[in-house]
Amino acid sequence: xxxxxxxxxxxxxxxxxxxxxxxxxxxxxxxxxxxxxxxxxxxxxxxxxxxxxxxxxxxxxxxxxxxxxxxxxxxxxxxxxxxxxxxxxxxxxxxxxxxxxxxxxxxxxxxxxxxxxxxxxxxxxxxxxxxxxxxxxxxxxxxxxxxxxxxxxxxxxxxxxxxxxxxxxxxxxxxxxxxxxxxxxxxxxxxxxxxxxxxxxxxxxxxxxxxxxxxxxxxxxxxxxxxxxxxxxxxxxxxxxxxxxxxxxxxxxxxxxxxxxxxxxxxxxxxxxxxxxxxxxxxxxxxxxxxxxxxxxxxxxxxxxxxx
Numbered sequence: 001x002x003x004x005x006x007x008x009x010x011x012x013x014x015x016x017x018x019x020x021x022x023x024x025x026x027x028x029x030x031x032x033x034x035x036x037x038x039x040x041x042x043x044x045x046x047x048x049x050x051x052x053x054x055x056x057x058x059x060x061x062x063x064x065x066x067x068x069x070x071x072x073x074x075x076x077x078x079x080x081x082x083x084x085x086x087x088x089x090x091x092x093x094x095x096x097x098x099x100x101x102x103x104x105x106x107x108x109x110x111x112x113x114x115x116x117x118x119x120x121x122x123x124x125x126x127x128x129x130x131x132x133x134x135x136x137x138x139x140x141x142x143x144x145x146x147x148x149x150x151x152x153x154x155x156x157x158x159x160x161x162x163x164x165x166x167x168x169x170x171x172x173x174x175x176x177x178x179x180x181x182x183x184x185x186x187x188x189x190x191x192x193x194x195x196x197x198x199x200x201x202x203x204x205x206x207x208x209x210x211x212x213x214x215x216x217x218x219x220x221x222x223x224x225x226x227x228x229x230x231x232x233x234x235x236x237x238x239x240x241x242x243x244x245x246x247x248x249x250x251x252x253x254x255x256x257x258x259x260x261x262x263x264x265x266x267x268x269x270x271x272x273x274x275x276x277x278x279x280x281x282x283x284x285x286x287x288x289x290x291x292x293x294x295x296x297x298x299x300x301x302x303x304x305x306x307x308x
Contacts, residue, residue, distance in 0.1 A: 023131060038152040045156075209222075
């Protein structure tokens with residue numbers, strides 16, 4: 001479900017790409033647009049009952065908006081701390097898979113790589129993978145990460161401080177800002193039918209179970225959509241597509257036999273005929289050789305008499 005990567009070729013050598021100014025422009029655009037939504041998180045977290053220090057610590061140390069919104073949303077709905085933390089964890093674990101791809105593209109030293117891991121999120125990954133060449137990848141990742149980190153933490157503080165002035169935070173609907181940003185980033189990545197089916201099934205499961213399960217649990221159940229769609233796509237659909245197309249499985253003839261003439265349960269009639277024909281051909285060839293041997297010997301003897 002990740003964006004197409006253009007950063008480097010298979011050998012890891014950089015390719016020619018856009019100018020540094022264009023990379024910085026795109027990175028700043030993403031960083032500023034998403035960073036301002038930290039204000040909505042600060043307000044939502046304060047409305048959920050978290051203290052100012054707790055709210056700021058979440059943005060400073062967790063620094064992944066979807067997980068932060070999931071955590072405070074579950075707490076606001078009355079969910080327990082463990083359930084809320086589990087939902088946030090499963091949402092944030094995707095960043096580990098981002099890191100596996102970015103590690104090869106960025107090519108950072110071990111010490112720098114450890115520090116850069118804190119900035120591996122949806123936005124920095126999307127900007128980095130859109131670049132051509134290692135220099136542009138590093139520049140896009142760094143500018144996006146730095147801009148977003150500073151603005152996200154600053155607006156989180158302002159939102160938490162201004163929550164009291166806003167009064168009823170639910171009336172403003174600011175809690176929808178985080179999911180809206182996340183969906184805006186996710187939608188362009190849903191290119192294949194399997195990806196769209198996974199997202200749709202997860203949304204239906206999460207929304208459908210929301211009224212009947214404790215807060216935070218529907219998110220965990222919705223995560224099961226991915227392995228379910230993968231199972232259906234890899235195990236069930238290929239056979240149905242083959243039957244619908246009227247084509248035989250790979251390695252068989254349309255009659256259900258292998259190229260050698262054997263069916264799934266042993267030799268078929270066509271296979272027997274094929275093997276019998278091969279045996280007859282071999283017998284005829286052997287007889288021809290034997291028939292030619294006396295003639296050859298006779299011809300040799302006649303030639304010798306002529307010589308004498």
